[in-house]
Structure formats: structure tokens, C-alpha cells
Amino acid sequence: MSQDHYCVLGNPVEHSRSPWIHARFAELTGQTLHYGRQRIELGQFAAGIAALQAEGYKGCNITVPFKFEAAELAQHRSPRAQLAGAANVLSLRADGLHADNTDGIGLVKDIEDNAGRPLAGEDVLLIGAGGASAGVLGPLLEARPARLVVVNRTHSKAVDLVARHQALADRCGCRLEAPAIEALDGHYGVVINATASSLSGAEVPVPASVLRPGSLALDMMYGPAAQGFLNWAAAHGAQGRDGLGMLVEQAAEAFALWRGVRPPSAQVLAELRALL
Numbered sequence: 509m510s511q512d513h514y515c516v517l518g519n520p521v522e523h524s525r526s527p528w529i530h531a532r533f534a535e536l537t538g539q540t541l542h543y544g545r546q547r548i549e550l551g552q553f554a555a556g557i558a559a560l561q562a563e564g565y566k567g568c569n570i571t572v573p574f575k576f577e578a579a580e581l582a583q584h585r586s587p588r589a590q591l592a593g594a595a596n597v598l599s600l601r602a603d604g605l606h607a608d609n610t611d612g613i614g615l616v617k618d619i620e621d622n623a624g625r626p627l628a629g630e631d632v633l634l635i636g637a638g639g640a641s642a643g644v645l646g647p648l649l650e651a652r653p654a655r656l657v658v659v660n661r662t663h664s665k666a667v668d669l670v671a672r673h674q675a676l677a678d679r680c681g682c683r684l685e686a687p688a689i690e691a692l693d694g695h696y697g698v699v700i701n702a703t704a705s706s707l708s709g710a711e712v713p714v715p716a717s718v719l720r721p722g723s724l725a726l727d728m729m730y731g732p733a734a735q736g737f738l739n740w741a742a743a744h745g746a747q748g749r750d751g752l753g754m755l756v757e758q759a760a761e762a763f764a765l766w767r768g769v770r771p772p773s774a775q776v777l778a779e780l781r782a783l784l
Contacts, residue, residue: 512541513564514766517556518571521547523731525752525780526569529759532779533771541566541767553577560600567599567766569759572704575609575639582607591646591673594639597762608765611640612647614758615700615728620651622753622777625698625724627651633692633718634658636702637665640728644702645669649676655683657696660703661713663688689713695720699746701727701737712740721745728754731784752784753777 516526522545530543546568548556553574560568570578575594579585582595583604589595595607619625630653634641637660648656656677660666663686670677670686677684696718705713719725725741727734728751738748760773 512566513544514541514567514569515544515546515560515565516569516571517546517548517553517574519548519550519573521545521571523733524571525730525755526759528783529756529776529780530763532776533760533763536775537763537767537769537771539767539769548574554581557581557598557600557605565600567597567762569762570596570598573639575643579607579609581605588612588646591676592642593672594642596643596758597765599766608762609643610758610761610765611643611754612645613761614756615644615726615754616647616651617757617773618749618753619698619724619726622757622774623724623726623747623749627653627698629654630697631694632656632698632700633696633714634700634702635712635714636660636704637662637669638702638704640702642669644700645673646676648700649673649680649682649684652680653682653698655685657685657687657692659687659689659692659714661689692718694718695723697723699723699725699741701725701729705737712737716740716744719744719746722747724749726754727751730755752780756780 578595584606586608589607589609597608599606632653658666666686723746725746726749727737730750730752734750741748756777
């Protein structure tokens with residue numbers, strides 16, 4: 509390979525805007541690289557990574573549904589990937605796979621910097637307990653909200669995720685809870701949908717009573733997949749936001765890990781919104 513190669517891995521992956529984002533980052537920072545898409549069939553993740561290693565790839569972003577597998581497969585895990593048990597970034601190095609998770613830092617940066625909503629002292633509701641939630645819970649806690657509630661259709665998964673993060677919550681002075689969805693009460697300043705309900709067109713899995721006028725309601729999906737959640741938020745007086753900002757910010761963190769230079773994420777986000 510005459511230039512460094514990277515890609516995004518997932519299933520589905522055809523919709524991903526990551527190739528455009530990383531190409532723009534490279535252009536703006538003077539880096540020479542190629543970034544593509546790779547669809548991996550279920551049960552073939554390890555074989556897919558081995559093929560990339562054999563071809564000399566330098567790194568990849570991991571999306572649905574392989575984030576847990578990526579963390580398990582890696583020989584080296586950053587503290588945030590270790591805590592999450594999930595990885596969205598792999599660096600393919602001579603001494604093996606290095607896993608990291610930039611989802612949470614990307615989400616927090618989008619909420620606080622791009623949306624202008626400080627999380628400190630806030631009441632936050634995180635919907636879902638899969639790989640997406642696992643990746644963002646640690647950085648959300650480090651932003652020091654007053655209270656962070658995790659709910660999931662399968663209650664035990666939320667309980668397990670909260671238990672793994674309880675020590676961090678205590679250090680950050682945050683009340684961390686995992687009630688059953690039917691026991692969910694009160695309203696929240698920030699509501700984050702980390703479930704796949706948007707992809708499948710399913711209804712939002714929590715009651716509208718969790719919102720208050722002016723709440724920020726963010727869906728980690730973007731484009732048409734997020735529209736149902738955004739419509740729900742708007743119908744109940746909340747400020748809807750899709751996951752495009754999070755996508756760009758987590759990509760910027762990954763790019764900095766791989767290339768040692770930080771791209772202008774705010775500029776690229778503005779360009780991408782205009783493009784879409």
C-alpha cells in the first residue's frame with residue numbers, strides 16, 4: 509500500500525458517513541490516507557480483522573453490532589475501552605490490536621460544545637444498555653451530572669452496566685441508577701437514546717413524561733433513522749438533536765489517535781450538515 513488505509517466496519521455499514529468525514533479531516537490537516545467501508549457478516553468479525561491486518565491496514569472504526577467483540581479481540585485496551593467493555597476504534601499495530609472507545613468523549617463534546625448544554629449538575633436519562641450505552645456512560649459520568657439514570661427493556665442489562673460504573677459514579681459525585689422502565693419517574697434535562705429503536709422504526713421505549721420543556725433529547729442515530737425520535741421530542745416541547753455531531757466528534761478523537769493531529773471538527777460538522 510502506497511498510503512495508509514483505514515475503514516469503518518459494521519453490519520449494516522453502507523449508510524456510514526465516516527469515509528467522507530475522515531477524507532475531509534485528512535484534507536484539512538494535510539494527511540495522506542484512504543478510508544473506506546467494510547461490511548462484515550455476523551460471526552465473521554475476527555476473520556475480517558485478520559484480513560485487514562494481512563492487508564496492512566492501520567486502523568478501523570467499529571460500529572453496530574461489533575463493539576463488544578472488538579474489545580474482546582484486542583490484546584491492548586485503553587482504560588475507557590476496558591471500563592466500557594466495548595470499543596469503537598481499533599489501531600492495528602505490530603504488537604497487536606489496540607482498542608479504544610471515543611464514543612463517550614464525542615457525545616459529551618457534542619452536547620457541551622456544539623449544543624451548548626453543560627452536563628454538570630444536570631439530570632440525565634440514558635436509554636439502552638448495549639454497546640452504544642457502554643461506550644458513553646463513563647465520559648457522561650466524568651462530566652459530573654447530578655443524577656444519571658440508565659433504563660433498558662431487559663432490566664438486568666442496565667443493572668449490570670450501572671454496577672460496572674458505580675465506583676466511577678461515586679468518585680464523580682453522581683447518583684447512578686438503573687430502575688425498571690415501568691418504574692421510571694420524573695423528568696430530565698438531557699435524554700439520550702442509545703437504543704436501536706430508531707433503526708427499526710420502533711416507538712421510543714420511554715414515556716414522554718421524562719421530557720420537560722426545553723429538555724435536550726438526543727438520538728445517537730442520524731438522518732432518516734433519527735427522525736421518529738426527533739419528532740417525538742418536538743411534539744413534547746423538547747429540543748431534538750441527532751447523532752451527527754457525536755459522529756463527527758468521535759471520529760475526530762479517532763483521527764487524533766491514529767494520526768497525532770486534531771482535525772477541525774466544528775468546521776467539518778457544519779459542512780456535513782449543509783451537505784445533508
